[in-house]
Amino acid sequence: MMAKRxxxxxxxxxxxxxxxxxxxxxxxxxxxxxxxxxxxxxNAFLLxxxxxxxxxxxxxxxxxxxGSVIALSxxxxxxxxxxxxxxxxxxxxxxxxxxxxFGALMGVLIHEYRLQPFIVTLAGMFLARGLATTISEKSxxxxxxxxxxxxxxxxxxxxxxxxxxxxxxxxxxxxxIVVIMHFTRLGTNIYALGGNEQSAVLMGVPxxxxxxxxxxxxxxxxxxxxxxxxxxxxxxxxxxxxxVELDAIAAVVIGGTLLTGGSGFVIGSVLGVLLMxxxxxxxxxxxxxxxxxxxxxxxxxxxxxIVLQKLLNRNNKLHA
Amino acid sequence: xxxxxxxxxxxxxxxxxxxxxxEQELNAAKNARYQAGASNNWxxxxxxxxxxxxxxxxxxxxxxxxxxxxxxxxxxxGSLIDVLNRCAxxxxxxxxxxxxxxxxxxxxxxGAVMAISxxxxxxxxxxxxxxxxxxxFVGILVGIIAGLxxxxxxxxxxxxPIVATLLLMVAGRGIAQLINxxxxxxxxxxxxxxxxxxxxxxxxxxxWIVVGxxxxxxxxxxxxALGLFIESVGCNASASRYLGINDKAVKLFAYxxxxxxxxxxxxxxxxxxxxxxxxxxxxxxELDAILAVVIGGASLVGGRFxxxxxxxxxxxxxxxxxxxxxxxxPAKFNLLIxxxxxxxxLLLQSEKFRKQLNGLFSTKTSNNKFGEAQ
Numbered sequence: 042m043m044a045k046r047x048x049x050x051x052x053x054x055x056x057x058x059x060x061x062x063x064x065x066x067x068x069x070x071x072x073x074x075x076x077x078x079x080x081x082x083x084n085a086f087l088l089x090x091x092x093x094x095x096x097x098x099x100x101x102x103x104x105x106x107x108g109s110v111i112a113l114s115x116x117x118x119x120x121x122x123x124x125x126x127x128x129x130x131x132x133x134x135x136x137x138x139x140x141x142x143f144g145a146l147m148g149v150l151i152h153e154y155r156l157q158p159f160i161v162t163l164a165g166m167f168l169a170r171g172l173a174t175t176i177s178e179k180s181x182x183x184x185x186x187x188x189x190x191x192x193x194x195x196x197x198x199x200x201x202x203x204x205x206x207x208x209x210x211x212x213x214x215x216x217x218i219v220v221i222m223h224f225t226r227l228g229t230n231i232y233a234l235g236g237n238e239q240s241a242v243l244m245g246v247p248x249x250x251x252x253x254x255x256x257x258x259x260x261x262x263x264x265x266x267x268x269x270x271x272x273x274x275x276x277x278x279x280x281x282x283x284x285v286e287l288d289a290i291a292a293v294v295i296g297g298t299l300l301t302g303g304s305g306f307v308i309g310s311v312l313g314v315l316l317m318x319x320x321x322x323x324x325x326x327x328x329x330x331x332x333x334x335x336x337x338x339x340x341x342x343x344x345x346x347i348v349l350q351k352l353l354n355r356n357n358k359l360h361a
Numbered sequence: 362x363x364x365x366x367x368x369x370x371x372x373x374x375x376x377x378x379x380x381x382x383x384e385q386e387l388n389a390a391k392n393a394r395y396q397a398g399a400s401n402n403w404x405x406x407x408x409x410x411x412x413x414x415x416x417x418x419x420x421x422x423x424x425x426x427x428x429x430x431x432x433x434x435x436x437x438x439g440s441l442i443d444v445l446n447r448c449a450x451x452x453x454x455x456x457x458x459x460x461x462x463x464x465x466x467x468x469x470x471x472g473a474v475m476a477i478s479x480x481x482x483x484x485x486x487x488x489x490x491x492x493x494x495x496x497x498f499v500g501i502l503v504g505i506i507a508g509l510x511x512x513x514x515x516x517x518x519x520x521x522p523i524v525a526t527l528l529l530m531v532a533g534r535g536i537a538q539l540i541n542x543x544x545x546x547x548x549x550x551x552x553x554x555x556x557x558x559x560x561x562x563x564x565x566x567x568x569w570i571v572v573g574x575x576x577x578x579x580x581x582x583x584x585x586a587l588g589l590f591i592e593s594v595g596c597n598a599s600a601s602r603y604l605g606i607n608d609k610a611v612k613l614f615a616y617x618x619x620x621x622x623x624x625x626x627x628x629x630x631x632x633x634x635x636x637x638x639x640x641x642x643x644x645x646x647e648l649d650a651i652l653a654v655v656i657g658g659a660s661l662v663g664g665r666f667x668x669x670x671x672x673x674x675x676x677x678x679x680x681x682x683x684x685x686x687x688x689x690x691p692a693k694f695n696l697l698i699x700x701x702x703x704x705x706x707l708l709l710q711s712e713k714f715r716k717q718l719n720g721l722f723s724t725k726t727s728n729n730k731f732g733e734a735q
Contacts (some may be wrong), residue, residue, distance in 0.1 A: 103523065150704075150707075150708075153713065154707075154708060154711035154713050154714050155711060155712070155713065156707055156710075156711055157661050157662070159467070159523065159661065160651070160655060160661055160703075160707060161707065163648060163651070163652075163703070164700050164703040164704050164707065165700075166648075167648075167696050167697075167699050167700035167703065168696075168697065168700035168701070168704070170696050171693075171694070171695070171696030171697030171698070171699070171700050172697060174693040174696060174697075175693055175694060175697055178693050287527065287530070287531060290527065291527070291531060294524065300521055300523070300524050301521065331538070331539075331542075331543050332543075333534075333535040333538035333539055333543060333639075334535065334539075335535070336531055336532055336534055336535030336538075337532050337535035337536060337539065339531055339532070340528050340529070340531045340532025340533075340535065341532065343524075343527070343528050343531065343532075344528050347520055347524055347525075347528070348518065348520075351518060351519060351520065
């Protein structure tokens with residue numbers, strides 16, 4: 042039973058290692074610490090988004106709005122910093138609570154009015170993207186000493202590898218989320234809610250509070266990812282982050298989280314993002330393979346993991 | 362199965378429940394139910410039609426020539442025709458989507474299927490010695506295959522519809538790019554372009570394709586038991602299975618319809634630009650299609666559908682977009698307004714919100730009806 046729960050996790054880890062070894066054997070410079078740190082810094086925003094998506098999916102919901110929230114957060118940051126001369130820290134202090142509120146409102150709609158998460162967050166996706174384009178249709182550049190300081194901040198590791206601020210922020214958030222999921226009542230409630238909502242109600246799980254917290258957390262993390270994305274691109278753009286929600290969902294599934302909810306691990310989604318990242322890196326290193334192969338390979342991977350989940354579940358049911 | 366039902370027949374007529382109710386009472390109860398159903402049906406059409414009329418009136422106020430039509434070179438011109446013409450791809454997708462949603466599913470892959478069918482047709486047109494009919498046939502075949510893939514994942518592997526169709530949504534665009542070799546493939550074929558820009562009986566071809574698909578699907582679903590089966594599976598798949606409905610085949614069929622609609626929409630948009638753009642063809646149209654179905658009043662949980670209402674939903678979306686352009690507001694408000702409209706429609710569909718709304722309006726009279734309020 043225990044082993045079965047972790048099986049998708051082991052497979053993802055195994056694939057990750059195998060791909061890394063194949064890449065290292067094939068290409069010079071692939072098997073270096075630098076490739077690994079780049080994997081983290083290139084995907085930091087997706088990793089942070091995937092953390093939130095994992096919470097939502099474990100609770101049995103889905104959040105389609107994250108990509109647009111990333112764009113909205115980036116646009117608001119860049120406009121306030123560049124056009125209104127705010128200090129970035131003050132901007133973050135304003136944007137993060139606002140983003141959290143956005144998610145909380147979606148949670149309220151989902152819980153209070155018994156609406157499907159899928160369609161509510163779809164509306165949220167249009168709303169956030171619409172707000173972002175209304176604020177600024179053009180890409181707004183950020184030029185601020187604070188951003189230079191952030192990009193200079195980091196740890197030089199052996200092999201000329203650079204662990205940047207975004208990766209460290211991600212690591213911090215990862216620890217917080219893992220602690221919440223496995224060592225607090227909220228985490229237990231989220232798992233219970235995803236397992237079976239009726240049973241959760243009967244057990245005394247505060248469904249309203251939990252649902253609202255989940256969507257608030259997801260939007261908070263997406264907003265945070267938007268900020269991290271501005272560290273990466275030094276700009277805010279209303280069309281940034283298109284399709285990130287799908288990448289995040291794919292990463293969560295590849296990481297072994299059950300899409301029906303109730304089972305999964307945050308760390309699995311991290312591995313999922315890394316696996317997708319390493320496929321991308323492999324294709325970049327190869328040079329002859331076209332980028333559309335990434336999509337096809339990720340589609341196949343998704344298929345493989347979904348079927349695997351199905352098979353594992355079937356066996357569980359037989360034993361129960 | 363037959364023998365069981367034969368055995369049960371006498372048992373039912375002797376059952377205490379039917380004995381207790383007199384014939385008259387039963388008939389009265391039945392009539393009440395029919396009437397409730399009928400009035401409910403009217404209500405379903407009322408709001409979407411009202412919304413469309415309001416939008417059209419707003420357009421008329423903003424632009425007095427909005428309703429004017431002119432006839433030139435064998436084709437009717439006018440803003441109304443433009444709206445109908447532009448909403449054709451979403452309307453087609455909405456027809457398929459409403460069937461899938463009625464089974465309790467969802468199809469996220471329709472946009473990607475549009476891209477694939479467009480790419481396949483464009484490449485076939487560039488191959489010498491391929492008849493137009495073959496191109497059209499293969500294009501539709503792409504839709505059928507996509508539907509088969511989605512449908513078998515959902516019904517035979519038992520994968521959640523959102524996830525199963527997400528697969529093709531992600532991989533489909535990759536496949537389309539693979540077929541196009543990463544380029545935008547353009548072609549010169551007046552006969553194929555006809556389905557996108559041609560006219561027949563004075564109206565653009567896409568409108569006829571939507572009408573044709575609507576009529577065919579409507580006849581197929583409502584003049585046979587298929588529509589009832591679909592709604593039954595959407596209400597409760599396992600109960601339907603116990604009734605003897607092959608719920609898996611019904612679901613498979615629904616995804617095939619959605620696939621065919623998507624393929625047709627893909628061919629229209631490819632014919633429109635005389636080229637296949639794997640990246641942008643049908644991008645995010647799946648969301649518009651779902652939105653059209655929801656505006657048409659179908660529940661996303663499944664169990665009922667109205668093709669006409671879904672097409673009406675697609676029309677509302679397109680009219681809204683036109684209204685925003687006509688009103689002189691920048692196009693960037695399009696998404697924002699769309700989002701607010703969805704939220705309003707969603708809230709109106711929610712029972713609790715309607716109760717709250719009624720509570721707001723009836724507070725003045727609540728003193729008189731205090732006893733009934735509970």
